[in-house]
Amino acid sequence: MRKDFFEVIKSSSECKARVGRIFTEHGVVDTPVFMPVGTAGTVKAMPFEFLEQLGTKIILANTYHLYLRPGDELISELGGLHKFISWNGAILTDSGGFQVFSHRDLREIDEKGVHFKSHIDGSSHFISPEKSMQIQINLGSDVVMNFDECTSFPATEKIAEKSMNLTLDWAVRCKEYFERNKKSYQKLFGIVQGSVYKNLRIKCAEELVNMDFDGYAIGGLSVGEPKNLMYEMTDITADVLPWDKPRYLMGVGTPEDLFEGVERGVDMFDCVMPTRNARNGCLFTSRGKVIIKHAKYKKDESPLDPDCSCFVCRRYSKAYLRHLFMSSEILSSILNTYHNLYFYLDIMQKIRHSIKLDSFLNFKKEFLKKYKSKVN
Amino acid sequence: MRKDFFEVIKSSSECKARVGRIFTEHGVVDTPVFMPVGTAGTVKAMPFEFLEQLGTKIILANTYHLYLRPGDELISELGGLHKFISWNGAILTDSGGFQVFSHRDLREIDEKGVHFKSHIDGSSHFISPEKSMQIQINLGSDVVMNFDECTSFPATEKIAEKSMNLTLDWAVRCKEYFERNKKSYQKLFGIVQGSVYKNLRIKCAEELVNMDFDGYAIGGLSVGEPKNLMYEMTDITADVLPWDKPRYLMGVGTPEDLFEGVERGVDMFDCVMPTRNARNGCLFTSRGKVIIKHAKYKKDESPLDPDCSCFVCRRYSKAYLRHLFMSSEILSSILNTYHNLYFYLDIMQKIRHSIKLDSFLNFKKEFLKKYKSKVN
Numbered sequence: 001m002r003k004d005f006f007e008v009i010k011s012s013s014e015c016k017a018r019v020g021r022i023f024t025e026h027g028v029v030d031t032p033v034f035m036p037v038g039t040a041g042t043v044k045a046m047p048f049e050f051l052e053q054l055g056t057k058i059i060l061a062n063t064y065h066l067y068l069r070p071g072d073e074l075i076s077e078l079g080g081l082h083k084f085i086s087w088n089g090a091i092l093t094d095s096g097g098f099q100v101f102s103h104r105d106l107r108e109i110d111e112k113g114v115h116f117k118s119h120i121d122g123s124s125h126f127i128s129p130e131k132s133m134q135i136q137i138n139l140g141s142d143v144v145m146n147f148d149e150c151t152s153f154p155a156t157e158k159i160a161e162k163s164m165n166l167t168l169d170w171a172v173r174c175k176e177y178f179e180r181n182k183k184s185y186q187k188l189f190g191i192v193q194g195s196v197y198k199n200l201r202i203k204c205a206e207e208l209v210n211m212d213f214d215g216y217a218i219g220g221l222s223v224g225e226p227k228n229l230m231y232e233m234t235d236i237t238a239d240v241l242p243w244d245k246p247r248y249l250m251g252v253g254t255p256e257d258l259f260e261g262v263e264r265g266v267d268m269f270d271c272v273m274p275t276r277n278a279r280n281g282c283l284f285t286s287r288g289k290v291i292i293k294h295a296k297y298k299k300d301e302s303p304l305d306p307d308c309s310c311f312v313c314r315r316y317s318k319a320y321l322r323h324l325f326m327s328s329e330i331l332s333s334i335l336n337t338y339h340n341l342y343f344y345l346d347i348m349q350k351i352r353h354s355i356k357l358d359s360f361l362n363f364k365k366e367f368l369k370k371y372k373s374k375v376n
Numbered sequence: 377m378r379k380d381f382f383e384v385i386k387s388s389s390e391c392k393a394r395v396g397r398i399f400t401e402h403g404v405v406d407t408p409v410f411m412p413v414g415t416a417g418t419v420k421a422m423p424f425e426f427l428e429q430l431g432t433k434i435i436l437a438n439t440y441h442l443y444l445r446p447g448d449e450l451i452s453e454l455g456g457l458h459k460f461i462s463w464n465g466a467i468l469t470d471s472g473g474f475q476v477f478s479h480r481d482l483r484e485i486d487e488k489g490v491h492f493k494s495h496i497d498g499s500s501h502f503i504s505p506e507k508s509m510q511i512q513i514n515l516g517s518d519v520v521m522n523f524d525e526c527t528s529f530p531a532t533e534k535i536a537e538k539s540m541n542l543t544l545d546w547a548v549r550c551k552e553y554f555e556r557n558k559k560s561y562q563k564l565f566g567i568v569q570g571s572v573y574k575n576l577r578i579k580c581a582e583e584l585v586n587m588d589f590d591g592y593a594i595g596g597l598s599v600g601e602p603k604n605l606m607y608e609m610t611d612i613t614a615d616v617l618p619w620d621k622p623r624y625l626m627g628v629g630t631p632e633d634l635f636e637g638v639e640r641g642v643d644m645f646d647c648v649m650p651t652r653n654a655r656n657g658c659l660f661t662s663r664g665k666v667i668i669k670h671a672k673y674k675k676d677e678s679p680l681d682p683d684c685s686c687f688v689c690r691r692y693s694k695a696y697l698r699h700l701f702m703s704s705e706i707l708s709s710i711l712n713t714y715h716n717l718y719f720y721l722d723i724m725q726k727i728r729h730s731i732k733l734d735s736f737l738n739f740k741k742e743f744l745k746k747y748k749s750k751v752n
Binding site: 040041042044045046047048049069070074077078079084085086298299301311315316317319320323324326327329330331333334335 | 416417418420421422423424425445446450453454455460461462674675677687691692693695696699700702703705706707709710711
C-alpha cells in the first residue's frame with residue numbers, strides 16, 4: 001500500500017504548475033483537478049452514469065445541505081455518503097461554514113461556533129468546529145475541510161486579522177477532534193484565510209503548515225475582490241505551502257481562473273459555475289460563452305461548440321438546445337450541464353497534458369486567445 | 377422494399393392479442409408497443425441516449441405544443457422534427473385537437489375548425505383539419521393523426537352522435553388534404569369516436585374503415601368513464617377494425633390497461649402516466665405503485681423493485697430516491713422517469729414474448745397477481 005496521500009509527478013519549468021496524483025480510498029485523482037459540485041448528494045441534473053462517462057474522479061458535497069437533509073446521522077447509518085449516493089469515486093466535503101455564514105440574517109457567530117436557522121424550515125442549529133468534523137466523519141468523505149470563517153470582502157485589516165485568528169483557533173480544534181475520531185482513510189485540509197492582506201495570508205499559511213495538515217486550501221477568495229488581488233493572494237499563499245501537499249483554491253472559478261490558478265501552483269478547484277450557469281442557459285465553449293436563449297440561435301443548426309467532442313455537441317444543434325431552454329424542459333438542464341462539465345474537465349485534462357509536455361504557458365496562451373475571440 | 381406498413385406475425389389462440397411489426401421510414405416498431413410521450417420534442421427528463429438504451433422505437437410528439445413553440449414552420453425549415461430533436465426512431469404526432477379542446481375557456485369550435493388562445497402567451501390561433509394536417513406534414517412525423525373532436529364524458533347520445541359526425545366530416549377533409557400534400561413516407565390514422573355508445577362506436581369505425589386509413593385509433597376513452605365501459609368500447613371497436621391495420625388506443629393507460637387493451641386486439645398505446653407520475657414521485661414496480669416520499673422509505677436501502685433490471689434499480693436505494701425527491705432535485709425526475717419507462721417498455725416486451733408463446737393470458741394473470749400484491 002502507498003504511504004503518500006499526494007505525489008507530484010511533473011512540474012513545469014516555466015511556472016509553478018505541476019501535475020500530481022491524490023490517492024484516496026475511493027480511487028486516484030489526477031491533478032490539477034476540477035471538482036464538480038454535488039450540493040445535496042447529487043451533481044444537479046447529472047446521473048452518476050454521466051459523471052463516470054465524463055471521467056470524473058472526485059466530486060464535492062456540501063456538509064451544510066446534507067446535515068440538514070437527509071441528515072449526516074441517517075447517511076452514516078446507511079453506510080456513509082459514498083454508499084448512500086452510490087458513488088464510488090472520491091468525495092471532498094466542505095465544512096458547512098461557507099453556507100452558514102452566507103445566510104447573514106439567519107446566523108450568529110461566537111468563539112464556540114455558529115448558531116443558525118435552517119433555510120428549509122427555519123429550525124435552529126449550532127455548528128462548531130467539532131460538530132463540523134463529526135458531520136464530515138459521519139458522511140465519510142475522503143477529504144474533510146476545516147471549519148473556518150470565510151472573511152467577507154471588503155474587510156479592514158483589523159477585522160480580517162481577527163477573523164483569521166478565529167480560523168486558526170478553530171483549526172486547532174478541528175485537527176484535534178478529527179485525529180481522535182476520523183475514519184482511518186480520511187484526510188483533513190487546513191484553510192488559509194487573511195482576506196487580501198499579504199502579511200495575514202502568509203502568517204495564516206505558516207501557522208497552518210506548522211500544524212501539519214494533509215492538504216491546504218486557499219479560502220476567502222472569489223468573494224468579490226478584484227481578480228488581480230485574487231491571483232496575487234493565491235500566488236503568495238501557494239509559495240508558503242509545502243510542495244508535497246495538495247493545494248486547493250476554493251470556489252474558483254472561470255476557465256481563465258483555472259489557468260491562472262494552475263500557473264500559481266494550485267492543484268484543486270471547485271465551483272458551481274459550470275453547473276449553475278448550465279441551468280441558466282450560459283454555456284462555455286472554446287470560443288467563449290454562449291447565452292443559448294439568444295434569438296440568433298433560433299435556426300442555428302450548428303453544434304454548440306464545433307471543437308467539442310461531448311455527446312451534446314456531437315448530436316444536438318444550438319436551435320434544439322435553445323428550444324429546450326425556452327420551454328423550460330428538464331432536458332435543457334441535463335444537456336447543458338453535461339456539456340459545461342465536459343468543457344471544464346476537458347480543460348483540466350489538457351492542462352495536465354500540457355504540463356507533462358512542459359508547454360503549459362503555450363497552451364494557456366492558445367486557449368485564452370481562442371476563448372476570447374468570441375466568434376459564436 | 378416492403379409494401380406493407382403493418383404485418384401481424386403471430387396471434388393468440390386465447391384472445392384477440394397479436395404480435396406485429398410496423399415498418400416506418402425511421403425503423404421497425406414491434407407491437408404491441410407503448411409510446412413514451414415527448415410533448416415538446418423531448419420525453420421529459422430523458423436524454424435520447426437513455427431512450428435508446430431503453431430500446432424505444434417510437435415516441436409520440438404533440439402537434440399543439442410544437443406548433444406554438446418553436447413552430448412547425450421553423451422545424452420544417454430545419455429539416456423536420458426527427459432532425460430537429462436528433463431522434464432517428466419513429467415519431468407519431470397527435471392532431472393537436474385534444475390539447476385545444478381541453479383548454480375549455482380558451483377555445484371556440486365550429487364546423488371549420490377551432491379558434492383557441494395559446495396557453496403560453498394568450499395569442500389567438502385557428503386549427504382546422506387541413507391546418508392540423510399541414511402542421512404534421514411540416515413536422516414530418518411517421519404517423520399522422522386525424523384532427524378529431526374528442527367527445528368529453530359524460531355526453532348524451534345525441535351530443536355524442538353530433539360530435540362523432542363532426543369527427544367523420546373532418547376525417548374526410550383530413551384524408552383529402554393529407555393525400556395531396558403528405559411526404560411520401562407518412563401514414564394517416566383515422567380516429568374512432570362515439571363516446572360510450574356501442575352503435576356510435578361501430579358506425580364511426582365502419583365509416584372510417586370505408587375511407588381506408590393506414591391505421592385506426594380508438595379515441596375519446598380514458599376521459600373519465602368507468603373502466604368496464606372503456607374496455608367494452610375498445611372491444612367492440614376493435615372487432616370492426618381490419619385485421620391487417622394497426623390499432624391504437626389513445627391516452628391509455630395504467631399497467632392493467634395495457635393488458636386489457638392487448639387482450640382486446642390493441643397494438644399501440646401512449647400515456648403520460650409513466651413520465652408524469654415519475655416526476656411526481658409515483659413509481660411503478662412489479663409489486664404495485666411506490667409513493668417514494670413516504671417516510672417508511674427514509675432508511676430503506678433496498679432497490680425500488682428487486683425484480684427490475686434497470687440501472688436505477690441496480691444502483692440506487694429507495695432511501696436515496698426518496699432524498700432526491702424530497703430535495704426537489706432534477707436527478708429525481710431523471711431516475712424516476714427512467715425506471716417508469718423501463719417498467720412500461722419491459723411489460724410490452726414480455727407481452728410480445730408471451731403472445732409468441734401463446735401464453736398471454738397466463739402471463740397477464742401472473743403479472744396482475746404480483747402487481748396487486750402491493751408488498752412494497
